Amino acid sequence: MKVNTFFKQTLAIVILIAVVSGALYLGNQKNFGWPQYTQLALEGLRGGAIYALIALGIVTIYNVTGIINFAQGGFAMLGAMLAVSVNNAQQLSEMGVGLRLVLAFFVAVSLTTLVGLLIERLAIYPARNAEPLTQIIITVGVFIVMQGVAFLIWGSDQYTLPAFTTLEVRDMPIRFSGILIKAQSFWIWGTVAIVMVLLYYFFEKTMWGKALRACAINRQAARLMGISPNRMSALSFALAAALGAIGGFVLGPATRPSYDMGLTLGLKGFVAAIMGGLVNAPAAVLGGILLGMIENLGAGITKAGIKDIFAFIILIFVLLFRPDGILSKRETVEKV
Amino acid sequence: MSPPLLELNNIGITFGGLTALEGVNTQVSAGQIKAIIGPNGAGKTTLFNIISGIYTPTVGEVTLNGEIINGQEVSGLSPHHISEKGITRTFQTIRLFEGMTVLENVMVGQHQKTNAGFFAAAFRLPSALQEEQRIEEKAMALLEQFDLADRAQEVATDLPFGLQRRVEITRALATEPKIILLDEPAAGLNNTEGHELMTFIRKIRDSGVTVLLVEHDMEVVMGLVDEVLVLEYGRPIADDVPTAVQSNPEVIRAYLGDE
Amino acid sequence: MLKSLREKNLGILALIIAVFFVGWLEQVEPGGVGITELTFGIFTFNTVVRIGILTIVVVGLNILVGYAGQVSLGQAAFYGIGAYVSAVFTVQAKALGIPEAIASAWIWPWFLMLLGVLITGGFTWLIGRPILRLKGHYLGMATLGLGIMIFILFRENFAIKPSTVIITGGLDGLPDVPRLSIGSYELWPLHRYFYLVWFFAVSAIIIGRNVVNSRVGRAMRAIHGSEIAAEVMGVDTAKFKLQALVMSTMMASLAGSLYAHFQAAVSPTPFDFVASLELVVMSATGGVGTIWGAPLGVTIILGLGEFLRANLHFLGAGSEVEPIVFGLILILIMIFMPEGIAKQITKLFNRRKSNQQTPEVSA
Numbered sequence A: 001m002k003v004n005t006f007f008k009q010t011l012a013i014v015i016l017i018a019v020v021s022g023a024l025y026l027g028n029q030k031n032f033g034w035p036q037y038t039q040l041a042l043e044g045l046r047g048g049a050i051y052a053l054i055a056l057g058i059v060t061i062y063n064v065t066g067i068i069n070f071a072q073g074g075f076a077m078l079g080a081m082l083a084v085s086v087n088n089a090q091q092l093s094e095m096g097v098g099l100r101l102v103l104a105f106f107v108a109v110s111l112t113t114l115v116g117l118l119i120e121r122l123a124i125y126p127a128r129n130a131e132p133l134t135q136i137i138i139t140v141g142v143f144i145v146m147q148g149v150a151f152l153i154w155g156s157d158q159y160t161l162p163a164f165t166t167l168e169v170r171d172m173p174i175r176f177s178g179i180l181i182k183a184q185s186f187w188i189w190g191t192v193a194i195v196m197v198l199l200y201y202f203f204e205k206t207m208w209g210k211a212l213r214a215c216a217i218n219r220q221a222a223r224l225m226g227i228s229p230n231r232m233s234a235l236s237f238a239l240a241a242a243l244g245a246i247g248g249f250v251l252g253p254a255t256r257p258s259y260d261m262g263l264t265l266g267l268k269g270f271v272a273a274i275m276g277g278l279v280n281a282p283a284a285v286l287g288g289i290l291l292g293m294i295e296n297l298g299a300g301i302t303k304a305g306i307k308d309i310f311a312f313i314i315l316i317f318v319l320l321f322r323p324d325g326i327l328s329k330r331e332t333v334e335k336v
Numbered sequence B: 001m002s003p004p005l006l007e008l009n010n011i012g013i014t015f016g017g018l019t020a021l022e023g024v025n026t027q028v029s030a031g032q033i034k035a036i037i038g039p040n041g042a043g044k045t046t047l048f049n050i051i052s053g054i055y056t057p058t059v060g061e062v063t064l065n066g067e068i069i070n071g072q073e074v075s076g077l078s079p080h081h082i083s084e085k086g087i088t089r090t091f092q093t094i095r096l097f098e099g100m101t102v103l104e105n106v107m108v109g110q111h112q113k114t115n116a117g118f119f120a121a122a123f124r125l126p127s128a129l130q131e132e133q134r135i136e137e138k139a140m141a142l143l144e145q146f147d148l149a150d151r152a153q154e155v156a157t158d159l160p161f162g163l164q165r166r167v168e169i170t171r172a173l174a175t176e177p178k179i180i181l182l183d184e185p186a187a188g189l190n191n192t193e194g195h196e197l198m199t200f201i202r203k204i205r206d207s208g209v210t211v212l213l214v215e216h217d218m219e220v221v222m223g224l225v226d227e228v229l230v231l232e233y234g235r236p237i238a239d240d241v242p243t244a245v246q247s248n249p250e251v252i253r254a255y256l257g258d259e
Numbered sequence C: 001m002l003k004s005l006r007e008k009n010l011g012i013l014a015l016i017i018a019v020f021f022v023g024w025l026e027q028v029e030p031g032g033v034g035i036t037e038l039t040f041g042i043f044t045f046n047t048v049v050r051i052g053i054l055t056i057v058v059v060g061l062n063i064l065v066g067y068a069g070q071v072s073l074g075q076a077a078f079y080g081i082g083a084y085v086s087a088v089f090t091v092q093a094k095a096l097g098i099p100e101a102i103a104s105a106w107i108w109p110w111f112l113m114l115l116g117v118l119i120t121g122g123f124t125w126l127i128g129r130p131i132l133r134l135k136g137h138y139l140g141m142a143t144l145g146l147g148i149m150i151f152i153l154f155r156e157n158f159a160i161k162p163s164t165v166i167i168t169g170g171l172d173g174l175p176d177v178p179r180l181s182i183g184s185y186e187l188w189p190l191h192r193y194f195y196l197v198w199f200f201a202v203s204a205i206i207i208g209r210n211v212v213n214s215r216v217g218r219a220m221r222a223i224h225g226s227e228i229a230a231e232v233m234g235v236d237t238a239k240f241k242l243q244a245l246v247m248s249t250m251m252a253s254l255a256g257s258l259y260a261h262f263q264a265a266v267s268p269t270p271f272d273f274v275a276s277l278e279l280v281v282m283s284a285t286g287g288v289g290t291i292w293g294a295p296l297g298v299t300i301i302l303g304l305g306e307f308l309r310a311n312l313h314f315l316g317a318g319s320e321v322e323p324i325v326f327g328l329i330l331i332l333i334m335i336f337m338p339e340g341i342a343k344q345i346t347k348l349f350n351r352r353k354s355n356q357q358t359p360e361v362s363a
Helices: A002-028 A034-065 A072-088 A097-127 A134-156 A183-205 A207-217 A219-224 A229-254 A261-275 A279-303 A304-319 B044-051 B079-086 B102-111 B118-122 B127-147 B161-173 B190-204 B218-222 B241-244 B251-258 C004-027 C045-067 C075-091 C107-132 C136-155 C190-212 C215-225 C225-234 C237-263 C273-286 C293-315 C319-336 C339-361
Strands: A171-178 A177-181 B002-016 B018-029 B032-035 B059-064 B068-071 B086-088 B178-181 B211-216 B226-233 B235-240
Touching: A002 A279, A002 A304, A034 A072, A034 A177, A034 A183, A034 A207, A034 A229, A034 A261, A034 A279, A072 A097, A072 A134, A072 A229, A072 A261, A072 B079, A072 C225, A097 A134, A097 A229, A097 C319, A134 C136, A134 C273, A134 C319, A171 A183, A177 A183, A183 A207, A183 A229, A183 A279, A207 A219, A207 A229, A219 A229, A261 A279, A261 C136, A279 A304, A279 B118, A279 C215, A304 B032, A304 C107, B002 B044, B018 B044, B018 B211, B018 B235, B032 B190, B032 B218, B044 B086, B044 B178, B044 B211, B068 B079, B079 B086, B079 C225, B086 B161, B102 B127, B102 B161, B102 C215, B118 B127, B118 C190, B118 C215, B127 B161, B127 C215, B161 B178, B178 C075, B178 C190, B190 B211, B211 B218, B211 C237, B218 B241, B226 B241, B226 B251, B235 B241, B235 B251, B241 C273, C004 C045, C045 C190, C045 C215, C045 C237, C045 C273, C045 C293, C075 C107, C075 C136, C075 C237, C075 C273, C107 C136, C107 C215, C107 C237, C136 C273, C190 C215, C190 C237, C190 C293, C215 C225, C215 C237, C273 C293, C273 C319, C273 C339, C293 C319, C293 C339
Parallel strands: B032 B211, B032 B226, B086 B178, B178 B211
Antiparallel strands: A171 A177, B002 B018, B002 B059, B059 B068, B226 B235
16 A cells, blocks of 8 residues: 555665664764774675575575475584584594695585485475475474584584685784785685576576476476476475585684584574575575675674674564565555 | 445556556446456456455545545555455355364354454453354354255365355355455356356345356356446456347457457 | 363363372372372473473464464563563662562562563564564564564673663573562462462463454454455454464463573573474474463473483483484474374374264265
8 A cells, every 4th residue: 555655665764764873873982984894894794695605595495395494504504514524534634734625615515415405305305285384393393403413423612614715723814904804704705606606507507407497486387397396396405405515614714613503594594585585596695795794783883792683673674664575676465 | 226336436456567457447236246257367356356455456446335445545444344344255266264164164254243352252251152152143044044054063174165165155144245246156166056056146135235246157147147347358348237248249359359 | 162162171170180189299299109200200390380381381372373373483582571571670679779668579579470461462562563464484584583682682781771780681691580479478389389380371271262262263263264365254364463462472471470480590591592493393293273282282392301301311322312302203293293283183083983973974
């Protein structure tokens, strides 16, 4: 209805202005200038790139199967932890750090992909016709099991991965006029960019990618064209697991990987996916990047402890005002 | 002719730039059985969604007894308000309430006629209990009237298809409407069931409820209805008594051209 | 209809008898057999009290999810609001400037319990309408986000200016929440508190059952079946969804207050995102759309947890296996009994009944 939309838009704009001016006021109190804001935004962009990768996995699975995968953050955790294990392996101590990291990458991604496939076959496929709530709970169960197994293997310790540039735990800082960026950030951005290009190529040019897309658009029609939705469901989980593992691997040196890192990553990935409208991959990437920057700026001007709150404020704001995502132009007509 | 009970004035609706309906004008008089027919995709169900308040038309308005009930000017009217004013409907794909018995389904239809709130329900106040008994009796009477009484305690969605349709119509009648909108009531029924349905619809009209129904098969409704509105690609191409519509060249073209 | 109500009253009666039996058992321990011995070490008396508290939450959640069909993945936060209102205004009374005479009155915690319920109800009533316009996954995500936001408020160190007292106690929470009492009669030791908790739990079950078997409950179930059809039948769907949400969060808050006085402490963890999911799991395990599914689901999930904790050591493993087994069982239940155990039992029962009747039934 017209009146309602007008009211909603006005309200949304008023809230936005209030939030931005409030943020600027708080920043002012801390004597923040452009260098500080840029610094915070760039640090946020690092996390945001990872959220984008996780969101891509969630969007892929949702598009193909209609399932919201709560275990997506678990794939990132698994990627990081497996990489840690390879890196720390006694048997490989002779090997150079660089080579070991390359090996760690392949082990982490391929094993996580395998885990993704297994999860789909054992837990998701048998409940493919169940209600959405049931499916959500199943993926939650999968996540609990993954985290439990990780705890069993790796304990509650926080590990380290060597930074890709220095090949040591201590990373090289890069300075631009008062702004300081860790070299690992560039690795993260580069990886995410390459993954996105590859994904684009995969979905646009390859048979499997096209089949996945067909399945996402219309499952029945895809079946008629000889594409098996079941196989596509498995493929989407494998793909999402690989994306998660890559994210966890490149994030590893920038954080301290531990068995419980998946939950927050997964939740932020969702928020990013929802910001993008849940079905739109490029929008989800944009959502992830925005989310990372906003939450880091928010935490910077207020207090670090409440960093996670911003994601959920954004989530609720987006759901209420732009339920189809920040980029959507569609207006909803139905009243019930 | 009696004054119109329901009136559509220049109804139009667009979805994301696509025009689904345009310039629909028609009237329904009290006590009539009127059909809206047209090929698939002509906008019949969309028109029902507008009359029952599920969509707001982009232009034009719907009036009931001269009062505007849907249009750009009236905001905040939800389908339940419109139901309260006396328009209810059934659906092309039957939407019975899952897991509820036939009786309970029909009792939901009596929702507006009762007012037990949360508190009265939680503590089983005598007023609520009396009300429950009253509408249970009322619902049973309706079920008896339409030969469904012996099925009252069965889960509605477990019934055979033809009966489900009848339950859905009975449920709608329980709201005590002025007008009932039936969306393709004959779809999926065999010949016998179809004939039973025609008798059923006459029975509804004779009980004082105006009937507006959607059908894509013209033949089904010709013997039943008083007037026919024909839609094609979202526009009305004829609005007249059945015999006149049948010989209307536009209609013949639309139907033959469609095959 | 009347007959089925009588059958349901029998169930309530049986539950009340069971409560008194367990209370008696615990106090008397005939022949040294208490509730723990009777259940082969799975349920301690403490667990039985926790089952009662969580039953209140899950009855509410069942009405919201099982009857009205609206998912909430943030219910633990509302449970937490009750707990924190009860804890903060008693433990921090001095820092908040509440006069000693009021804060030490026996009625004060009871008033806080009511206050918590009203705050929670009022809050969800305010925010409920826009949020409940969302459906399915989106509603789930919104409630999940809301729950996590509230949880972060519990966890963070917000000081009361100008003093430096951390109002919620941050990560450590608040110790020394007083016990409840009526006049000078303290509702403690545990067996006294047990009756209080189960009084509320049984009341919640009765109220829940009354509501779902009424006009209001019928409207909610209709919304679950088809929101559009419910609307055209004249049901104000927005209103009834909101009522279900407000009722469920008020019940959660009440249970939270009971929890705070039971533990005599609060900390953020029991109200986090995982706890919210556990509540949904309890509701789903017991059976969405049955009030009796609530105590059943809570008992099964808590019992399972206790059982795993107690017995996995004998399998040669530590408690770290517990979440894995828990997760696996959860997945299995959802795959094989998606409607929950209560429904499964009813179905088996009905099948047997209808099997016996088959000869007379003509299809």
